[in-house]
Amino acid sequence: MPLNRQWLLDHRPLGPAEASNFRLITTEAPALQDAQVLVRHHYLSLDPYMRGRMNDARSYAKPQALGEVMIGGTVGEVVQSRHPQFTEGDQVVGMGGWQEYSVVDASMAGALRKVDASQIPLSYFLGAVGMPGVTAWYGLSRIIEPQAGATVTVSAAAGAVGSAFGALAKSRGCRVVGIAGGQKKCDYVVQQLGFDACVDYKQFDNPAALSQALKAACPDGIQGHFENVGGMALDAVMLRMNPFGRIAICGMIAGYDGQPVPMSFPQLILRERLLVQGFIVSEHMALWPQALKDLSALVIAGKLSPRESVAHGIESAPEAFLGLLKGQNFGKQLVKLV
Amino acid sequence: MPLNRQWLLDHRPLGPAEASNFRLITTEAPALQDAQVLVRHHYLSLDPYMRGRMNDARSYAKPQALGEVMIGGTVGEVVQSRHPQFTEGDQVVGMGGWQEYSVVDASMAGALRKVDASQIPLSYFLGAVGMPGVTAWYGLSRIIEPQAGATVTVSAAAGAVGSAFGALAKSRGCRVVGIAGGQKKCDYVVQQLGFDACVDYKQFDNPAALSQALKAACPDGIQGHFENVGGMALDAVMLRMNPFGRIAICGMIAGYDGQPVPMSFPQLILRERLLVQGFIVSEHMALWPQALKDLSALVIAGKLSPRESVAHGIESAPEAFLGLLKGQNFGKQLVKLV
Numbered sequence: 095m096p097l098n099r100q101w102l103l104d105h106r107p108l109g110p111a112e113a114s115n116f117r118l119i120t121t122e123a124p125a126l127q128d129a130q131v132l133v134r135h136h137y138l139s140l141d142p143y144m145r146g147r148m149n150d151a152r153s154y155a156k157p158q159a160l161g162e163v164m165i166g167g168t169v170g171e172v173v174q175s176r177h178p179q180f181t182e183g184d185q186v187v188g189m190g191g192w193q194e195y196s197v198v199d200a201s202m203a204g205a206l207r208k209v210d211a212s213q214i215p216l217s218y219f220l221g222a223v224g225m226p227g228v229t230a231w232y233g234l235s236r237i238i239e240p241q242a243g244a245t246v247t248v249s250a251a252a253g254a255v256g257s258a259f260g261a262l263a264k265s266r267g268c269r270v271v272g273i274a275g276g277q278k279k280c281d282y283v284v285q286q287l288g289f290d291a292c293v294d295y296k297q298f299d300n301p302a303a304l305s306q307a308l309k310a311a312c313p314d315g316i317q318g319h320f321e322n323v324g325g326m327a328l329d330a331v332m333l334r335m336n337p338f339g340r341i342a343i344c345g346m347i348a349g350y351d352g353q354p355v356p357m358s359f360p361q362l363i364l365r366e367r368l369l370v371q372g373f374i375v376s377e378h379m380a381l382w383p384q385a386l387k388d389l390s391a392l393v394i395a396g397k398l399s400p401r402e403s404v405a406h407g408i409e410s411a412p413e414a415f416l417g418l419l420k421g422q423n424f425g426k427q428l429v430k431l432v
Numbered sequence: 433m434p435l436n437r438q439w440l441l442d443h444r445p446l447g448p449a450e451a452s453n454f455r456l457i458t459t460e461a462p463a464l465q466d467a468q469v470l471v472r473h474h475y476l477s478l479d480p481y482m483r484g485r486m487n488d489a490r491s492y493a494k495p496q497a498l499g500e501v502m503i504g505g506t507v508g509e510v511v512q513s514r515h516p517q518f519t520e521g522d523q524v525v526g527m528g529g530w531q532e533y534s535v536v537d538a539s540m541a542g543a544l545r546k547v548d549a550s551q552i553p554l555s556y557f558l559g560a561v562g563m564p565g566v567t568a569w570y571g572l573s574r575i576i577e578p579q580a581g582a583t584v585t586v587s588a589a590a591g592a593v594g595s596a597f598g599a600l601a602k603s604r605g606c607r608v609v610g611i612a613g614g615q616k617k618c619d620y621v622v623q624q625l626g627f628d629a630c631v632d633y634k635q636f637d638n639p640a641a642l643s644q645a646l647k648a649a650c651p652d653g654i655q656g657h658f659e660n661v662g663g664m665a666l667d668a669v670m671l672r673m674n675p676f677g678r679i680a681i682c683g684m685i686a687g688y689d690g691q692p693v694p695m696s697f698p699q700l701i702l703r704e705r706l707l708v709q710g711f712i713v714s715e716h717m718a719l720w721p722q723a724l725k726d727l728s729a730l731v732i733a734g735k736l737s738p739r740e741s742v743a744h745g746i747e748s749a750p751e752a753f754l755g756l757l758k759g760q761n762f763g764k765q766l767v768k769l770v
Contacts, residue, residue, distance in 0.1 A: 360695040364710035372702035
C-alpha cells in the first residue's frame with residue numbers, strides 16, 4: 095500500500111491558531127477490507143469552519159480529536175476498490191481529511207459520491223458545486239428568499255460561498271452587492287463574478303463609515319444579507335437593512351480566533367422587523383441534490399467560474415489554512431496534491 | 433363642551449427623558465361634527481414604545497409631533513355621539529392620548545372599538561386584553577411556536593406583556609420561566625402569574641452569572657424566548673438557548689434611553705442555528721380578533737389576572753411614565769382619570 099502523509103491536530107490553540115498546532119506524519123495506508131475504497135486525493139478543501147473544530151468548546155459539531163487526521167473535504171480518484179459500486183479511476187468527493195490518501199467505507203451513506211468532471215473542473219466539487227455552493231444556495235433560497243429586483247448583499251464576496259451566492263442571486267434577478275477586503279478582490283467580484291457592485295471594507299474603520307459606502311452601492315436599501323464573517327460588516331449592513339429584511343448567518347470567522355465579536359445594533363432587529371437566522375448546511379442534506387443541480391447548471395453555462403487559491407503539496411496545508419483565516423486567500427482555498 | 437387637560441410633547445429629550453419634556457395645558461373640547469364621538473377617558477395606558485416616539489429618529493413609526501398631545505391608548509366612555517354606531521354610555525378603547533377627553537372620528541376603521549367590560553375589568557383592555565396581550569400572543573404563536581413541554585422564557589415577566597406571555601405559554605403546556613427585577617416581582621410572577629420559575633436579574637452584574645441562574649431554572653435549556661428588554665437578559669438567555677431555538681424581539685427598552693446596547697454573543701445565532709425576529713404588533717391587525725378572543729378567555733377563566741400600577745389624575749402621567757422607563761412600575765402602568 096502507498097505511503098500516506100497526514101496532518102494531525104497535535105494540540106489546541108490558545109488564541110489564534112498556529113502552524114505548530116498541527117503535526118505531519120507518514121504512515122502506510124492499510125490494506126482494504128470488504129466494501130472499502132482507497133482514494134488518492136487530488137485536492138483538499140480548506141474552510142473557515144475548521145478553525146471552530148480545533149477548539150474544545152461546545153459547538154454544533156464535535157471538536158476535532160487530538161492526534162487524529164484533520165477533518166476536511168477532498169476530491170480524488172479511486173485507486174483500489176473492494177466496493178462493487180466503485181471502480182479504479184472513478185472521480186469521487188468525500189471527507190478524506192488533510193492527507194494524501196484515505197480509506198473509505200463506501201457502504202456508509204454519503205461517505206463517497208461519484209462526480210462527473212467532464213464539464214466541471216474537479217476542484218469545483220469542493221467549492222462552487224460543493225459544500226460552499228450549497229451553503230450559498232440554502233441561505234439565499236431558504237432564508238433570504240428575495241424577490242426579483244431586490245438588493246441583496248454578501249460578505250466575503252470573493253470567497254467560495256460569496257461567489258456562488260452572487261451567481262445564484264443574479265439568476266433570480268436580484269441586485270447583488272458584495273463586501274470584500276481590498277480593491278483587487280472588489281474588482282474581481284464585479285468584473286469576473288458579475289456582481290453589481292462591491293465595497294472594500296478595508297477602506298473603513300467603523301461600521302457607520304462602511305454603512306455610508308453601502309448606501310451608495312445600495313440606493314434602495316438592503317432586503318437580504320448573507321453573512322460569512324460577522325463583526326463590522328454585519329453591523330454596517332444592518333444599518334442599511336430595509337423593513338422585513340432577512341439575514342442568513344453561516345459564518346462568524348471574526349469570532350473563531352479569540353474573543354467574541356458583539357453585534358453593535360441589535361435594536362435594528364426590532365426597528366426594521368428583521369429576521370436573523372443561523373444555519374449549518376450539513377443539517378439539510380435532503381436539499382443538496384437540488385442545490386448541486388442548480389449550481390452545476392450555472393457553472394456549465396459559464397455563469398459561475400470563481401477563481402481558486404491553490405497551495406501545492408500536503409506540506410503547505412497549515413500555512414494555507416492560517417492564510418485563509420487572515421483573509422489572504424483569493425477565492426476558494428485548496429491544496430493540490432496531484 | 434367640557435374642559436380638557438392635555439399633555440403635549442414640548443421638546444425632545446437629549447439623553448434620558450425628563451418630566452420637563454412635557455407640558456400640561458387646558459383647552460375646551462371642540463363641538464362635535466358629523467361622525468364624531470366625544471370620549472371621556474377612564475384610563476390612559478403608558479407603554480415603553482412611547483419613549484421611542486419622543487425621539488426625532490428614523491423608526492418604524494413617525495415621531496411624536498412637538499406641541500401635540502402625547503400618543504397613547506385609552507379606555508373610556510362615550511359621553512356624546514354624532515356617529516350612528518356609538519351611543520352615550522358605550523365603553524370604548526382607542527388611541528385617545530394623554531388627555532382627559534378625546535374627539536374621535538368614529539368612521540375611521542379601527543379608531544374606536546366597543547368593549548364588553550361585564551366580565552373583564554375595563555382597564556384590562558389596555559393590557560392583558562389589549563396591545564400588550566396581543567403582543568405576547570403574536571410572539572408566542574407566530575414566532576416562537578413552542579411545542580408542549582418546551583421551556584420558554586420572557587424578560588420583564590412581571591409586566592403587561594410578560595404576564596400575558598406566561599398565561600398563554602402555560603395554556604400551551606410549556607414550562608415558563610420569567611426574568612424580572614427584584615425578589616418581590618419574581619415572587620409575584622411565580623405565585624400569582626403561575627410561572628414555573630422566575631430569575632431576579634438584579635442579583636447579577638454580568639450575563640454569564642445570570643446565565644448560570646437560568647441554567648438552574650431551565651435544566652433542559654431554552655427553546656423559545658420573548659425579549660422585552662434587550663441587553664444583559666438577552667445575552668444570558670442566548671447562552672442557554674437550545675439548537676433551533678427562536679427569539680421574538682418586541683422591545684429594547686434598555687436602548688431607548690441613551691446608547692445602543694450591543695448583543696454580546698451573536699456567534700450563538702450560528703452555533704445553535706437560532707432564529708431571531710423582531711416584530712411590531714400593530715402591523716398584524718388581521719390577527720388581533722383571534723388573539724383578543726384567546727386572551728379574553730384566559731381572563732374570564734381566571735388564568736390571567738395581572739396586577740396594575742395605577743397613577744391617579746392626569747397630572748401624574750409624566751412621572752408615572754418616567755418610572756415605567758426605570759422599571760419602577762409593578763404590572764401594567766395606567767393613569768386613572770375617573
